[in-house]
Amino acid sequence: MASTYLTRTQTAGNRRKGTFSAWIKRSALAYNYLMSWNSTTSGTSLGDWIRFNGDRLDVIKYTGSVVYRVQTNRLFRDTAAWYHIVVAYDSEQSTASNRIKIYVNGVQETSFETSTYPSEDYDFEFNNNNIVACVGKNYNTEANFNGSMAMMEWVDGQQLTPAYFGSTDSNTGIWTPTATSTISDYGTNGFKLAMDTTTPGADTSGKSNTFAASGTPTLLQGNPQNNWCTLNPLNSTANGTEPTYANGNTQSSSPSSGGGYVGSSTIGVSSGKWFWEFKKSGGSATNIYNGVGNILSTSEIARNSAVGVYYGNQVFYRPDGTKQVVTNGSNANSSYGASWTTSNVIGIALDLNSATNTVTFYKDGASQGAINLPTNTDTWFFNVVCGTDTVDTWQLNFGEGFFGTTAAGTNADGNGQGLFAYAVPSGYYALNTKNLEAYG
Numbered sequence: 001m002a003s004t005y006l007t008r009t010q011t012a013g014n015r016r017k018g019t020f021s022a023w024i025k026r027s028a029l030a031y032n033y034l035m036s037w038n039s040t041t042s043g044t045s046l047g048d049w050i051r052f053n054g055d056r057l058d059v060i061k062y063t064g065s066v067v068y069r070v071q072t073n074r075l076f077r078d079t080a081a082w083y084h085i086v087v088a089y090d091s092e093q094s095t096a097s098n099r100i101k102i103y104v105n106g107v108q109e110t111s112f113e114t115s116t117y118p119s120e121d122y123d124f125e126f127n128n129n130n131i132v133a134c135v136g137k138n139y140n141t142e143a144n145f146n147g148s149m150a151m152m153e154w155v156d157g158q159q160l161t162p163a164y165f166g167s168t169d170s171n172t173g174i175w176t177p178t179a180t181s182t183i184s185d186y187g188t189n190g191f192k193l194a195m196d197t198t199t200p201g202a203d204t205s206g207k208s209n210t211f212a213a214s215g216t217p218t219l220l221q222g223n224p225q226n227n228w229c230t231l232n233p234l235n236s237t238a239n240g241t242e243p244t245y246a247n248g249n250t251q252s253s254s255p256s257s258g259g260g261y262v263g264s265s266t267i268g269v270s271s272g273k274w275f276w277e278f279k280k281s282g283g284s285a286t287n288i289y290n291g292v293g294n295i296l297s298t299s300e301i302a303r304n305s306a307v308g309v310y311y312g313n314q315v316f317y318r319p320d321g322t323k324q325v326v327t328n329g330s331n332a333n334s335s336y337g338a339s340w341t342t343s344n345v346i347g348i349a350l351d352l353n354s355a356t357n358t359v360t361f362y363k364d365g366a367s368q369g370a371i372n373l374p375t376n377t378d379t380w381f382f383n384v385v386c387g388t389d390t391v392d393t394w395q396l397n398f399g400e401g402f403f404g405t406t407a408a409g410t411n412a413d414g415n416g417q418g419l420f421a422y423a424v425p426s427g428y429y430a431l432n433t434k435n436l437e438a439y440g
Contacts, residue, residue, distance in 0.1 A: 003144060004215030005137035006193070006201045010037070013127030013188035014157035020050060020087040021153040021165040023177065023224040026079050027249045028146035028233070029055055034085065035152075037126040038139040048125045049138060050087055052076060056113060059087055059100055061125070068118040070100045073111040079233055079249060080266035082150075082224040084166055084175055090159035091122040105175040106162045127156055127189050135193070135201075135211060148248050150195050150223045151177055153205070156187025177224055196223070220248055220400040221419065222432070229267040229276070229382075229398040229431040251281075251404050252384075253393040264293065265382035265398075267431055271352050272440045275413065275428040276382065277397040277421055278346040280319075281404065291316035292350055292359050292373075293326075293383035313374035314383055317346060317361040327374040337361065337368025345403075345421045349428050350380060365422035397421065399430030415439075 020035055031053055038047040051058050055075040061067040076083060086103040093099045096117040102109040118124070125131050135152060136145040153165065162175075164183055169176050183205075186192065192205035198219065201211030222228040230249040243263070244253040252263055293314040314326035323336035340346060340363050347362030351370075358370040373380070384394060395403040399418025402408055409421040415438065418430035429435040 004213060004217045005144060006135040006211035006213055007139065008133050008191075008201075008209060008211045010127055010129065010131045010133055010189045012129040015123040015125075015127050016089075016091045016121065017157050017159050018089050018124070018126050018187075019153075019155040019158055019160040019164075021085070021151075021155075021160075021162075023082050023084050023150045023152075024145075025082045025148040025222070025227075025248070026052070026076060026146070027148070027230075027245060029077055029079070030146060032143045032145045033134075033136065033138045034145055034149075035154075036134045036138045037124070037128070037131050038134060039125075039131065046125065047138070047140070050085075051138070051143070057085065057102065057104075057109075059102060061118065066116065068100070068122075069114050069116045070102060070112055071114040072102065072109050073113045074104065074109060077234075079147075080227070080230070082148075082227060084162065084177075084224070086160075086162045086165065088159045088161070089124060089126075091118050091120060091124065093159075094120065096120075101159070103162045106166055106168065126154075127187075133189070133211075148220060148222060152191075152193045152195065153183075154186070154189065154191050155183060156190040158187070195219075216405070218247060218402055218405050220402065221417075222248070222400055225434075226417075227433045228400050229265050231382075231396055232264055232266045235264050247395075247402065247404050248400070250397065250400065250402065251393065251395045263384045265396075265431075267436075268379040268381040269350070269352060269431070269436075269440060270379045272436070273353055273428045274350045274431050275420070275424050276348055276399065276431060277403075277408065278348060278382075278384075279344070279395045279397070279403045280340075280342045281393045281395050291324075291348065291361070291383055292380045313378075315359050315371055315373060316383070316385070317348075317368065323371055325371070325374060336371070338363050338366075347420075347422055347425075348382070349425050351428075352380065360425070362422065362425075367425075399432065 033051040035050040036047050046063050048061050055077050056072050058071040060069040084105050088101040091099050099117050132139045166175050166177050186205040186207050190205050190207050191203045191209040194204055200217045201213050203209045231252050233245050316324040319340055321337050321339040322333050325332045344364055349360040351358045357373045360370045361368045397403055397408045401419030411420040411423050412418050413424040413429045415429055417435055429439050
C-alpha cells in the first residue's frame, strides 16, 4: 500500500472503547502508518495514530504535544513475515496500563520504550463525529504504509483480546487467523476489511461501513495463511548504497552510484522443484545477471554480499545469452541460449529433487536448456547481480501475480497456486509456505 490508502468519515460512536486488529507484512523498515483517526482540517495534528516509528510499534495521540504514547521496545524488522497486531483501548479502566493493550501474534506486549497512558474516562478521536478513519496513512500527511495488509478489523465499543481474531494452530504452534468470527456486533463505526477482492475497502462486518480507496491497491496472492517468497531488503547491497524496493518487495531498483548491486530472495530451498519469473523493466539490461546462488559458509550471511559470491556457488543467465557458473567463488562463462532484454520474461525452474540438481531458464516460455548446479547440497536462493553505476529496475513474480503493478498472467502451478505470465513446467511449484509444506 506504499502509495494507496483507504478512508471513511466516522459518525458519533463510543469514544472510550475499541479494538483494532490487522495482519501486516512490512516491506520497508521506515516511519509509516497502519491506522489513523484525524480531523478533516488539512494541516492539523489532531489524531489517534497506530504507526511504526522506525522499527517500533507506536500507539500515540498528538495535538501539538503528546497526549498519550505507548511505544514498544520490541523491534519489527522481519520483512519476510506476517505480524498480527491488536491494539485494544478502554479509557474507563482504573489501572492506567489497561487503557491501551498491545498484542503481537496473540501475546500481550509488556516491555515499552515509552508508556504514557491516557487519563481515566478519556475520549479518543476514534468514533468522534466527522473524524476521518484512514487505513495505511496519516490522513493529513504522507508516511504511507509500505507493505501488505489483510483482515483488518475495528470493533467499536469493546476492548477485546486476540482470541477473537486468531488462534494457535495445534499442529504447527503458529498463530493464525480465526476462520469464523465470534464477534456479534462491531458497533457503530466497526468494520471488517478482508482486502482480498477488487474492492479492498468493502466492509464485511454487517455494518456497511465501506472505505473509499485512493489509488489502486495491488491485490497480491499472499496472506497470513500462505506466505510468499519476495526479494529480501535485508541482504541487498554490495557497496553500502541502498536500493529502492517497491510493491511488496517484488520490485527493486539499483542505486545510481556505488559500483554495483546484489540481491536475493527471502526463502531458500534445499529440496523440491520451484518456479518463478524475472523481468527487467528499466535501465540497460546488459549488466544484469539473474539466477540462483547458495550458501556454503556462515560468512556468506552478510548484508553486503550476494548469496554465493565469495565462498559459495551461483548460476546466472546473462542478457547476451551466455551462462555464468560460479563454483566456490571461481567464474566460468560459456554459451547457453538466446539473448534477452527488458521486453522479455525470464522463467527460472530450480530442480533439487534429481540425482544431478539443475536450473533451467526460460525466455518467454521457451526453455533454454538445463544447467547442472555446481553442488547437489545446501540451500539455494534467487540471486540478481547488477554491475553498473546506472539505475536499473527489475521485478520478480514468485507467483503473487504481478510485475510491479501490472498483472503477470493467469497460469497456475499444479497445486493451483500462483498467477504466472507463462505456463509453469510440469512438476514445478510456486515458492510459498503452502507449497513448501506439501512439496519441499
